[in-house]
Amino acid sequence: MATRTVEVATDVPALAAERAVTWPKRRKAVLSNGLEVILAESHSIPKFHGELFFRSGNAAFTDRAPALAEMTATVVRTGTGKRMSRQIEEDLRRIGADLASGAGADTSALSFAGLSEFAEPLLAMVNELARDAAFPESEFERERRQKQEEVKLQRTEPGFLASERLRKVLFGAHPYSQIAPTEEQVASYRREELRALYHESYTPENALLLLVGDFDPDDMLKSAEKVFSDWKGGRPGAKSFPAPLVPRGRRVYLVHVPGAVQTQILAGCHAITRKHQDWVKLGLTNSLYGGAFNSRLVMNIREDKGYTYSPRSGVTALRQHGYFSVSAAVRNNVVAASLTEIFYEIDKLRALPVPPGELADAQNYLSGIFSMGLATQDGLLSQLSTVALNELPDDYLETYRAKVRALTPEDLLHTARKYLDSANMQIVVVGDRAQIESQAALFGELEVYDAQGKQLE
Amino acid sequence: MNRLHIEIKNTTLANGLKAVIAPDSAAPVVTVGVYYKIGFRLEPRGRSGFAHLFEHMMFQGSANAPKMQHIKLINSSGGMLNGSTSYDVTNYYEAVPSNALERVLWLEADRMRALKVDDENLKNQRDVVKEEVRVNVMNQPYGGFPWLDMPPVAFRNWANAHNFYGDFADLDAADLSDVQAFFKTYYVPNNAVLLILGDVKADEGIALAKKYFEDIPRGPAPQFADPTEPLQTEERRGQVEEKFGTLPAMAIGYVMPERRTADWCAMALLDQALHGGRAGRLYRELVLEKQIAVEADGGIDDLFGYNGPTQMTTRILHKPEYSSEATLAAFDGVVREVQEHGIGTDELEQLKVKWRSDYYATLEGGRGGSMPKYGLMHLLACFALFDNEPQLVNTILDGFLAVKREEIQAVAKKYLRNEKRAIVFRVPVKAGAKEAA
Numbered sequence: 001m002a003t004r005t006v007e008v009a010t011d012v013p014a015l016a017a018e019r020a021v022t023w024p025k026r027r028k029a030v031l032s033n034g035l036e037v038i039l040a041e042s043h044s045i046p047k048f049h050g051e052l053f054f055r056s057g058n059a060a061f062t063d064r065a066p067a068l069a070e071m072t073a074t075v076v077r078t079g080t081g082k083r084m085s086r087q088i089e090e091d092l093r094r095i096g097a098d099l100a101s102g103a104g105a106d107t108s109a110l111s112f113a114g115l116s117e118f119a120e121p122l123l124a125m126v127n128e129l130a131r132d133a134a135f136p137e138s139e140f141e142r143e144r145r146q147k148q149e150e151v152k153l154q155r156t157e158p159g160f161l162a163s164e165r166l167r168k169v170l171f172g173a174h175p176y177s178q179i180a181p182t183e184e185q186v187a188s189y190r191r192e193e194l195r196a197l198y199h200e201s202y203t204p205e206n207a208l209l210l211l212v213g214d215f216d217p218d219d220m221l222k223s224a225e226k227v228f229s230d231w232k233g234g235r236p237g238a239k240s241f242p243a244p245l246v247p248r249g250r251r252v253y254l255v256h257v258p259g260a261v262q263t264q265i266l267a268g269c270h271a272i273t274r275k276h277q278d279w280v281k282l283g284l285t286n287s288l289y290g291g292a293f294n295s296r297l298v299m300n301i302r303e304d305k306g307y308t309y310s311p312r313s314g315v316t317a318l319r320q321h322g323y324f325s326v327s328a329a330v331r332n333n334v335v336a337a338s339l340t341e342i343f344y345e346i347d348k349l350r351a352l353p354v355p356p357g358e359l360a361d362a363q364n365y366l367s368g369i370f371s372m373g374l375a376t377q378d379g380l381l382s383q384l385s386t387v388a389l390n391e392l393p394d395d396y397l398e399t400y401r402a403k404v405r406a407l408t409p410e411d412l413l414h415t416a417r418k419y420l421d422s423a424n425m426q427i428v429v430v431g432d433r434a435q436i437e438s439q440a441a442l443f444g445e446l447e448v449y450d451a452q453g454k455q456l457e
Numbered sequence: 458m459n460r461l462h463i464e465i466k467n468t469t470l471a472n473g474l475k476a477v478i479a480p481d482s483a484a485p486v487v488t489v490g491v492y493y494k495i496g497f498r499l500e501p502r503g504r505s506g507f508a509h510l511f512e513h514m515m516f517q518g519s520a521n522a523p524k525m526q527h528i529k530l531i532n533s534s535g536g537m538l539n540g541s542t543s544y545d546v547t548n549y550y551e552a553v554p555s556n557a558l559e560r561v562l563w564l565e566a567d568r569m570r571a572l573k574v575d576d577e578n579l580k581n582q583r584d585v586v587k588e589e590v591r592v593n594v595m596n597q598p599y600g601g602f603p604w605l606d607m608p609p610v611a612f613r614n615w616a617n618a619h620n621f622y623g624d625f626a627d628l629d630a631a632d633l634s635d636v637q638a639f640f641k642t643y644y645v646p647n648n649a650v651l652l653i654l655g656d657v658k659a660d661e662g663i664a665l666a667k668k669y670f671e672d673i674p675r676g677p678a679p680q681f682a683d684p685t686e687p688l689q690t691e692e693r694r695g696q697v698e699e700k701f702g703t704l705p706a707m708a709i710g711y712v713m714p715e716r717r718t719a720d721w722c723a724m725a726l727l728d729q730a731l732h733g734g735r736a737g738r739l740y741r742e743l744v745l746e747k748q749i750a751v752e753a754d755g756g757i758d759d760l761f762g763y764n765g766p767t768q769m770t771t772r773i774l775h776k777p778e779y780s781s782e783a784t785l786a787a788f789d790g791v792v793r794e795v796q797e798h799g800i801g802t803d804e805l806e807q808l809k810v811k812w813r814s815d816y817y818a819t820l821e822g823g824r825g826g827s828m829p830k831y832g833l834m835h836l837l838a839c840f841a842l843f844d845n846e847p848q849l850v851n852t853i854l855d856g857f858l859a860v861k862r863e864e865i866q867a868v869a870k871k872y873l874r875n876e877k878r879a880i881v882f883r884v885p886v887k888a889g890a891k892e893a894a
Contacts, residue, residue: 007523012530013563016556019485019656044483045461045817085745089736093807096814098734115814142748149704149751149776156598156701259700262591294525294532303525306584309592329592331584361533368535368554375484375552375655375829376821 021371023397026384027217032229035204038388039217042377046116048213048220049377051385052126054108055208056201059318060239062175064193066185069103069201071147072194076110076202077101078139080132085139088125097122101129105176106319107389108201113378116214123227130202131231140191147186154180155451158329158430161255162266165449169253169426170268170323174244182453203233208388212381244321246270247426250444256433257451263335263431267342268325269421274317274390280403281415282315282324288362288412289313289349289420290326296345297326305341307334317390324419335429336439343425349416353409367401460854461817463833466659467847470667472675473647477837477847478662479654479830487655488830489561490550491569492838495643497621498544498765499682506623507631509542510586511639515549516540517578519568524578527564534560537828544621545764546842548835552828555656559665562653566669569649572640576633583628590622598701602883603708603772604758610695611710611879616684617766645676650841654830684765686712693879698886704751705775706883709788710768711873713757717844722856723864724872725760728769729808730800730865731791732756736807739771742791749787750775761853762839768879769872781882792873799866809858816854 027039061068077099078085092099097114110129114122154160164179171177209228211220272278283291290297290313301307311328326346330338354362373379387396429440433448440446448456467477500508518524531538536553549568551561594600605622612618651670653662689712699706714720731739732755743750752774758767775784800808822832833850840849 007526009522009526009530011521011563013559015534015560016558018554018556021485042483044481045821047814047817047821086741089734089741090804090807093733093736093811096810113818115810115817142745145748146744146751149774152703153598156703158596257701260596262588262596292532293538294529299525302585303528303581306581307588309585309589329588329596331588331591361529364535365532368557369537371484371535371554372486372537372552372829375486379829 021374021401023374024380027221029221031204031225033204033231035207035209035228035231037209037211037221037224038384039211039220040380040384041215041217042212042380043214044375044377046214047113047377048116048119048211048215049113049381050126050209050211051112051381052110052130053208053210053385053389054201054206055106056206056236057103057106057108058178059105059175059241060201061197062178064197065189066178066181068189068193068197069108071144071186071189072197073101073103073108074143074147075135075140075194076129076133076198078143079134079136080128081134082128082132085136091125095121097125099125119215119220120223120227123223127227127231130207133198135191135195135198137191140194144186144189148183151180151183151186158257158260158262158264161257161430161451162264162327162428164453165253165255165428166266166268166325166426169247169251169428170270171244171321174241174321176244176318176321200236203235204228204231205233205235210381210384210388212384213377241320246424248424250423250425250427252427252429252440252444252446254433254437254440254446254448255428255430255451256448256456257430258432260431261332262329263332263429263436264327264329265335265338265342265427265429266325266327267425267427268323269425271315271322271324271419272317273319273322274386274392276322278415278419279317280400281407281411282419284362284366284404284407285349285412285415285420286313286315286324287366288354288358289345292362292365294361294365296348297342300345301328301330301338301341305337307331307338319390332431332435335431335436336442339427339443343422346416346420346422349412350420350422354412356409359407359409359412363405363407367404370400461820463820463850464659465837465847465850466663467841468663470646470671472671472673474666474670474673475650475841476663476666476670477650477652477841478657478659479652479833479837480657480659480662481654482656484829485555485656486552486829487555487558487653487657488550488552488828488834489558489565490548490652490834490838491565491649492546492548492652492842493644493649494546494842495648495679496543496545496547498616498684501635501639502615503627504631504635505620505627506586507627507635507639508547509622510582510628510631511636512540512542512547513582513586514572514574514579514636515568517574517582518572520571520573521567522564523573527568530560530564536561543759543762544767546762546838548838550828550831550834558653558657562665562669565651566673569644569646569670570673572637574633574636579631579633579636583631586623586628587625594622599699599706599774599883602697602706603710603770603881606695606697606881606883607708607710607768607770607879610693610881611768612686612766614684614686614766616682617686641676643679645679646670646673647675648679650838652834652837654834686766690876692875694882695879696882696884699883700886703777703885703887705777705781705885706773707775707781707784708755708770708772708881708883709785709878710770711878713767713769714868714872716761716763719864720868720871723860723868724769725757725857726805726808726812726860727795727865727868728756729812730795730804732771733808733811738791738795739788743773743784743787747787749779749784761836764843785880792869795866795869796873799862802862805860805862805865812857813854820850
């Protein structure tokens with residue numbers, strides 16, 4: 001952008017008057033067994049989407065083994081007291097349903113979607129998986145072997161290697177530093193560990209059931225009460241971990257992939273969680289920096305310089321901590337040039353107020369995109385789960401746009417200075433050492449690792 | 458059964474541009490698409506990858522909206538935009554708050570009327586496209602497998618067999634005269650369809666289509682190369698090196714019947730029987746029961762959107778301790794089972810319910826979870842361009858729900874034949890892989 005004059009469009013039609021954005025009413029209830037339920041109607045198609053969350057994810061069990069909650073969720077769908085694996089899959093197909101089980105850092109979840117006409121059998125399946133998973137020995141053995149191949153494969157993906165290293169660097173001894181197990185760690189998972197985790201965390205008091213779709217909320221709530229209410233179980237004790245040490249000074253971590261024909265850059269620093277009062281400000285700052293197609297970073301290193309196809313920045317909000325990061329997969333010979341521009345654009349946001357026109361554009365972008373969640377069932381579900389899991393205020397959806405639009409250039413300047421922590425960004429580059437080491441070393445003290453995580457000389 | 462019905466109004470403007478409106482005021486959001494009937498299959502010879510490179514050029518500036526303005530005007534209206542190139546169509550689409558509808562139509566009309574790009578734009582996007590190919594194909598484990606590996610093995614006609622992302626030498630050879638010639642030939646209103654879906658009234662949508670697009674001059678009807686394949690009479694095999702991944706992989710593709718025939722409907726359900734997730738026969742047999750494979754998936758790529766030779770393709774990553782031939786034998790066992798015994802009554806009923814459910818999800822469907830009505834847009838566009846009948850979106854389901862057991866067994870015998878298939882082995886160069894086919 002610095003090198004060319006930006007021309008403006010002529011005769012562009014003005015925007016018409018905005019139609020009000022009306023979020024559907026959320027119906028909240030607590031079933032007799034303590035299960036919290038949130039429902040919302042969305043009649044776009046004769047289906048519904050749901051998610052049964054448990055407020056315990058991989059982080060809560062890292063002291064036992066990394067990604068144990070994920071492995072548990074994987075095996076949950078392979079058998080119950082009533083149904084064998086094959087029966088489960090066929091019964092889901094019989095009612096036109098999709099179901100996935102998984103775990104992230106902070107939650108485990110059963111996610112599902114199906115035809116409204118079969119709502120009750122689908123809820124019954126979810127209930128059965130949530131309380132009566134049998135962890136058959138042979139299924140466990142197979143899934144464990146599958147997982148070993150999966151984690152081996154991950155180590156050949158540049159994006160994974162970059163994320164893994166950045167999380168280690170940012171979170172050190174904190175459980176958030178582990179995003180995946182090693183092959184050996186998977187090999188030592190034991191079925192009893194999975195069962196124990198399941199019985200501790202898959203309980204109604206630890207759960208949140210979200211349902212969005214083409215249904216009458218009264219009827220759906222009755223079905224939920226009928227299906228789930230005799231399931232019992234308390235909330236497990238909360239676990240807390242010492243805050244990670246925030247790394248000071250820029251350092252560079254090179255993950256060596258021999259023969260890589262491109263370099264994956266990922267740089268990041270600690271930021272905030274979604275509950276933090278500065279969240280909306282940081283969201284807007286990120287959107288201006290590299291969170292949108294029209295952002296400064298994309299215009300610079302893609303549309304002006306052609307270094308990369310896919311530059312992007314974002315804020316990852318985990319429950320206890322959040323971090324800001326910027327990524328781009330670039331040609332090997334422009335690694336230093338790309339990092340220079342990445343920092344130039346950060347430092348510019350930290351130094352100069354954003355021009356009012358650009359601010360207004362970004363405000364419109366963010367508030368418009370936010371409302372797209374209204375148009376699809378899973379979009380709406382995702383908005384509702386963000387609010388509920390992060391314990392945001394009930395009127396979060398209704399007030400978000402006004403909050404975005406109230407921000408000033410000074411707010412953004414302060415936010416960039418506070419959270420786009422240029423001087424303390426940790427830089428990961430994944431690529432062929434011979435081609436990029438000297439470029440990477442220009443940006444800080446360098447450590448080199450192989451794809452298995454072993455530090456190299 | 459609660460059937461979904463989509464309200465549709467469609468017309469053809471005086472310049473030949475088709476327009477399809479699907480009003481739905483549930484959310485204050487409107488999705489706009491423009492589809493051109495040209496994809497990478499029929500791009501010019503010696504210019505592999507050009508249709509896709511050209512798609513990038515459509516974001517580089519038009520008569521009244523110079524470079525970067527297109528993106529800026531959509532984003533700053535609160536919307537998102539993108540484009541994509543596939544076998545037989547190229548699309549451009551936006552989802553915006555409905556108060557930005559006229560602005561979006563103005564932008565799409567401006568670039569349909571006149572592209573205004575220079576050498577610097579072309580050089581820039583050539584660089585961007587090369588990084589796209591690197592990030593998606595050359596620097597990824599199993600990148601391009603099998604969608605780029607299969608065509609040169611399976612097909613003999615250059616149209617179907619070439620590198621769709623483009624050889625870098627061909628991308629380098631492309632110049633501005635190619636860009637303008639391609640634009641003039643294929644990007645004419647009479648080779649396109651405009652779609653407006655969501656928060657707009659039907660009559661208003663038609664009126665706006667006319668207001669912004671009708672004065673764009675019609676062009677000569679494009680002449681398309683013939684994509685017909687010579688008759689395949691024996692199995693074809695090929696091999697590609699896998700640079701990063703450690704698991705041996707293979708893809709098996711069978712030539713599909715023409716779209717919208719009775720066989721096509723039966724093949725779609727057979728596809729679901731074989732590839733329908735964890736309940737599908739291939740995953741169940743190869744991954745869950747025999748435990749030979751780590752991944753077994755695939756199917757028909759874009760069932761409604763192909764307009765030339767295509768395949769139903771299975772993609773398998775298997776454990777290194779099983780040979781390729783042993784893995785293939787297990788795959789063949791699954792195919793033979795359907796050919797000899799067909800599928801069960803109960804299984805067929807399950808398949809149909811799931812098919813209907815998936816179809817609804819497609820229509821609502823986001824792209825990357827955030828693009829409302831992308832699937833509806835795509836189906837309406839394909840039905841308009843290939844069938845001149847967008848209303849099919851409301852009736853096409855009937856053909857699939859009427860398929861009989863015998864028909865599934867019949868198409869399994871007719872199409873899943875060794876002499877009608879091609880196999881690509883993706884062979885790891887790293888330790889862990891014992892043998893190549």
